Amino acid sequence: MAINIKRPNGTEDVLPSDVHKWHTVEKIARDTAETFGFSEIRVPTFENTDLFLRSVGETTDVVQKEMYTVKAKETEFTLRPEGTAGTIRAMLQNGLLNEALPQRVYYLLSCFRHERPQAGRLREFHQFGLEMAGSASPAADAEVISLAKTLLDRLELKNIKLFINSIGCPKCRAEYHKALRTYFEARKDELCETCQDRLVKNPMRILDCKSPICQEIGKDAPIILDYLCEECSSHFESLKKYLTALGIEFSVNPKIVRGLDYYTKTVFEFVTTEIGAQGTVCGGGRYDGLIEQLGGQKVPALGFGMGIERLLLVMEKQGCPFVIPKKCDIYFATMGDAALEKAMELSHQLREYGYYAEFDLMGRGLKAQMKYANKIGASFTLVLGDNELSEGKAKIKEMESGEETEILLNDKFVGNFDGVYFDKIMNVIEDDEAMAAFMNGKENN
Numbered sequence: 001m002a003i004n005i006k007r008p009n010g011t012e013d014v015l016p017s018d019v020h021k022w023h024t025v026e027k028i029a030r031d032t033a034e035t036f037g038f039s040e041i042r043v044p045t046f047e048n049t050d051l052f053l054r055s056v057g058e059t060t061d062v063v064q065k066e067m068y069t070v071k072a073k074e075t076e077f078t079l080r081p082e083g084t085a086g087t088i089r090a091m092l093q094n095g096l097l098n099e100a101l102p103q104r105v106y107y108l109l110s111c112f113r114h115e116r117p118q119a120g121r122l123r124e125f126h127q128f129g130l131e132m133a134g135s136a137s138p139a140a141d142a143e144v145i146s147l148a149k150t151l152l153d154r155l156e157l158k159n160i161k162l163f164i165n166s167i168g169c170p171k172c173r174a175e176y177h178k179a180l181r182t183y184f185e186a187r188k189d190e191l192c193e194t195c196q197d198r199l200v201k202n203p204m205r206i207l208d209c210k211s212p213i214c215q216e217i218g219k220d221a222p223i224i225l226d227y228l229c230e231e232c233s234s235h236f237e238s239l240k241k242y243l244t245a246l247g248i249e250f251s252v253n254p255k256i257v258r259g260l261d262y263y264t265k266t267v268f269e270f271v272t273t274e275i276g277a278q279g280t281v282c283g284g285g286r287y288d289g290l291i292e293q294l295g296g297q298k299v300p301a302l303g304f305g306m307g308i309e310r311l312l313l314v315m316e317k318q319g320c321p322f323v324i325p326k327k328c329d330i331y332f333a334t335m336g337d338a339a340l341e342k343a344m345e346l347s348h349q350l351r352e353y354g355y356y357a358e359f360d361l362m363g364r365g366l367k368a369q370m371k372y373a374n375k376i377g378a379s380f381t382l383v384l385g386d387n388e389l390s391e392g393k394a395k396i397k398e399m400e401s402g403e404e405t406e407i408l409l410n411d412k413f414v415g416n417f418d419g420v421y422f423d424k425i426m427n428v429i430e431d432d433e434a435m436a437a438f439m440n441g442k443e444n445n
């Protein structure tokens with residue numbers, strides 16, 4: 001019987017030809033987070049199932065339909081469906097909340113949800129996310145939203161709309177739940193089975209249901225903003241004021257309730273209409289009760305998660321710039337074993353200085369080696385044979401122009417190559433902008 005070695009549905013391979021796109025997002029995400037005072041945290045891929053039941057919430061789609069729960073011997077675990085729960089668990093377990101507040105951490109990680117795979121919706125996907133714990137101030141909400149916006153801008157994404165809402169605190173939500181129950185009760189029989197159950201346990205979740213019928217019924221449902229208590233209402237007003245002061249455009253969308261139970265007060269989404277139905281590239285909000293719910297002190301907190309696959313879909317569609325993948329600086333074409341040894345030695349020296357050097361490992365003839373050098377786009381080639389070795393010098397060829405320069409193969413070889421290399425750049429680069437682009441590419445290498 002043939003074994004099935006295809007990758008599972010809803011997973012993706014990132015091939016070497018595409019990985020620079022991921023590096024672009026990861027690098028700019030890290031740099032941006034760090035300029036806002038966030039440090040990276042790394043947490044396990046799986047956690048105790050209870051952690052997600054308690055935090056994400058038992059009536060959410062994620063917990064009810066999407067978790068990958070695995071049994072190994074007598075223990076049971078769940079692959080993380082999101083990053084917040086594990087991150088807060090780690091902050092508590094390692095006492096980070098006893099240190100200077102606010103505590104600010106970011107992460108780049110994979111998440112697992114058993115969903116119906118489609119463009120922008122995978123079963124293993126990746127998030128850039130962050131959490132800030134300790135501040136109850138709406139300025140913290142503005143800071144976190146501003147960070148997300150700065151990142152999207154630095155990635156040069158366009159036409160992404162920010163929607164914000166407040167879903168209040170347990171105090172104002174009690175009244176709101178009552179109003180929702182009354183509203184949905186009238187059309188209870190038309191709701192999907194899950195939502196009939198939600199009507200009893202957590203009626204706000206009905207607003208997040210993906211079923212078109214439930215969505216249609218929910219259209220005229222009461223909105224939470226009419227039920228906010230004074231504290232939640234003034235928190236929301238301050239946030240709007242800060243965003244305006246920062247020049248960040250937003251729309252209030254009272255329909256945003258977010259798919260996870262732990263949110264309180266501010267929730268927000270950055271949405272694009274350019275990649276079809278899965279247009280939410282970033283979702284987040286405040287979760288003032290979560291840390292206490294997980295057995296910690298009462299510490300207010302907030303954060304967001306950004307789907308990297310969705311970001312990349314938009315970036316590709318919009319032609320956003322990616323870092324230039326490193327290209328071969330010099331290829332040594334060799335004839336004979338002594339030349340191969342010399343190529344090894346010179347390559348080693350060049351690599352110590354950050355150059356990308358290659359030589360033949362396939363036993364190809366000279367012509368085939370040159371063809372290969374062309375194929376990988378080497379900037380320079382240098383042919384090494386018996387003559388070059390005995391004379392201690394060789395011709396280095398700039399592939400684009402075909403121009404050849406003599407270079408000494410002595411102990412100053414790296415310096416000699418530097419000279420040829422920078423001469424080439426000076427010839428090719430015409431203005432400051434091109435120079436900046438070149439240096440940027442080199443730095444990213």
Ligand code: ATP
Nearest residue numbers: 115120121122125259280281282283305306307310
């Ligand atoms: P959606 O409404 O699209 O299902 P969600 O509310 O479940 O999103 P969150 O739990 O807030 O999403 O996750 C944060 C971000 O992670 C989303 O905005 C999205 O960019 C990304 N994301 C969520 N689920 C998936 C998935 N199955 N595949 C790819 N990206 C995802």
Ligand code: MG
Nearest residue numbers: 061062115259
């Ligand atoms: Mg979802």
